[in-house]
Amino acid sequence: MEREPQPPGEVARIAPETDSALVARTLAGDRAAFGVLVERYAASVRRVARAVLGDPDDADDAAQDGILAALVKLRHYDPGRPFGPWLMRVVANAATDRRRRRRVRHTEQLDPGLVAGGTTPDVETDRRALGRRLREALAQLPERRRLAVVLFDVEGYSHAEIGRTLGLPEGTVRSEVFHARRALRAMLEDWKEEA
Amino acid sequence: MTRDTTPFDHRPDPVLGSALREALAADNDAAFVARVLAQAGRPAEAHWDVLAAWARAGIAAAAVAALIAGILVGRGMSAASSTPTASVDELLAAAAGPSGALVTSPQPPDASVLLVSAEER
Numbered sequence: 579m580e581r582e583p584q585p586p587g588e589v590a591r592i593a594p595e596t597d598s599a600l601v602a603r604t605l606a607g608d609r610a611a612f613g614v615l616v617e618r619y620a621a622s623v624r625r626v627a628r629a630v631l632g633d634p635d636d637a638d639d640a641a642q643d644g645i646l647a648a649l650v651k652l653r654h655y656d657p658g659r660p661f662g663p664w665l666m667r668v669v670a671n672a673a674t675d676r677r678r679r680r681r682v683r684h685t686e687q688l689d690p691g692l693v694a695g696g697t698t699p700d701v702e703t704d705r706r707a708l709g710r711r712l713r714e715a716l717a718q719l720p721e722r723r724r725l726a727v728v729l730f731d732v733e734g735y736s737h738a739e740i741g742r743t744l745g746l747p748e749g750t751v752r753s754e755v756f757h758a759r760r761a762l763r764a765m766l767e768d769w770k771e772e773a
Numbered sequence: 774m775t776r777d778t779t780p781f782d783h784r785p786d787p788v789l790g791s792a793l794r795e796a797l798a799a800d801n802d803a804a805f806v807a808r809v810l811a812q813a814g815r816p817a818e819a820h821w822d823v824l825a826a827w828a829r830a831g832i833a834a835a836a837v838a839a840l841i842a843g844i845l846v847g848r849g850m851s852a853a854s855s856t857p858t859a860s861v862d863e864l865l866a867a868a869a870g871p872s873g874a875l876v877t878s879p880q881p882p883d884a885s886v887l888l889v890s891a892e893e894r
Binding site: 710766 | 783785786790792795799812
């Protein structure tokens with residue numbers, strides 16, 4: 579999926595070029611072109627990484643790792659295919675790797691808050707509360723289901739593109755999106771009733 | 774989220790999509806972009822098949838600059854050398870004293886002359 583440029587920032591003002599043109603310029607040594615690509619996809623890769631990891635700081639670290647990994651692998655990118663799904667795959671892999679490392683770390687170390695049995699006062703707005711509930715609901719989904727629904731309903735990729743991104747058959751992606759939606763809807767209905 | 778979807782529904786759900794987008798949004802994309810670009814520019818990092826290309830572009834630019842500078846210097850020198858100057862032979866012929874004669878003579882010098890010449894100094 580060739581993306582339209584995001585709202586322009588300092589870097590994106592250079593030119594509304596296609597992703598493949600920007601990739602070609604990056605490979606030719608144009609740092610500004612790489613900057614435009616990073617700016618264009620920053621919000622998406624951060625969301626995708628957060629869908630995998632939950633924690634926003636971890637997600638940003640993973641998103642950065644993914645972007646830099648994509649830069650290293652840029653010569654292997656096939657310009658005949660859309661850049662977005664390719665980048666999302668690299669970022670999702672980076673996030674998954676980080677989650678695995680984090681899981682190992684967490685088995686070694688208990689959360690001090692849990693040990694103390696403490697809770698934090700809930701001073702968030704409804705909007706924030708909804709966001710938190712959604713993130714919690716997402717976290718309960720299997721990872722590929724989570725990624726499938728985020729890539730489909732948030733990032734707007736097609737089932738086929740998501741299939742290539744996640745290495746799944748298109749029919750499996752459809753099924754994952756469906757099941758994810760059903761679970762998230764149920765959560766949202768509960769939340770509405772509570773509200 | 775208002776319509777009933779099936780596994781075969783290819784349409785994104787705008788309501789759910791919007792709620793998820795908001796739930797997953799992170800603050801300050803500009804700071805994130807700056808951080809990534811700063812990290813990408815670090816020479817110690819090994820990102821760089823591509824950085825090598827960036828370096829090649831820099832080297833190529835430096836080479837072009839050096840070439841232009843060379844051409845300009847060359848032009849300056851050729852302009853300076855076009856003014857008439859005395860040849861080496863003329864300068865030597867004009868030199869006075871025995872050392873000048875020694876240098877301009879086609880015959881090898883006598884050893885005693887060389888010694889005398891050295892003693893004169």
